[in-house]
Amino acid sequence: MSRSQNGWSAGPDHEIGGLDTSPVPGTTVTLPQGVRRGDVATVLLFVAERFHHTVEPLHAHQCWGYAYRKIRGSSSVLSNHASGTAIDLNAPAHPLGARGTFTREKIAAIRRILAFCDGTVRWGGDYRHRKDEMHFEIVRPAGQVALIARKIELARHHAG
Numbered sequence: 001m002s003r004s005q006n007g008w009s010a011g012p013d014h015e016i017g018g019l020d021t022s023p024v025p026g027t028t029v030t031l032p033q034g035v036r037r038g039d040v041a042t043v044l045l046f047v048a049e050r051f052h053h054t055v056e057p058l059h060a061h062q063c064w065g066y067a068y069r070k071i072r073g074s075s076s077v078l079s080n081h082a083s084g085t086a087i088d089l090n091a092p093a094h095p096l097g098a099r100g101t102f103t104r105e106k107i108a109a110i111r112r113i114l115a116f117c118d119g120t121v122r123w124g125g126d127y128r129h130r131k132d133e134m135h136f137e138i139v140r141p142a143g144q145v146a147l148i149a150r151k152i153e154l155a156r157h158h159a160g
């Protein structure tokens, strides 16, 4: 079984339990190939939803999910996109390698989303070397992701 950089199984969609191609909740924006079905989708679609409402509106055709590929610039390490556990939001405005593509206020809003997710999601703007400010990824195992997915479902239930 191949694994992506974060340790999640990677491969064609039928090998990783399928992909969820639902639109980001409350929007018509889709992540073209979707994200890993189940708790990962719950968490990453929540991140995209909160990004849309509290950071900046999502633009159609500029957001990405699953892609079976290696990390750009690496000959061997599979990208977390290859396990369906990473998303890119408003990619053209926040290109790989660029720094400072978000205002201070927007970064504060991103921090609030990450805080809600209790360390299960990492932002590419926090990479130490090459920044990837469009990018959000799961960095914890399934058990912890499940807890955050339940927390999101509870929050939705109480809001709805």
Ligand SMILES: [Zn+2]
Pocket (backbone or CB within 6 Å): 081, 086, 087, 088, 132, 134, 135, 136
């Ligand atoms: Zn990415």
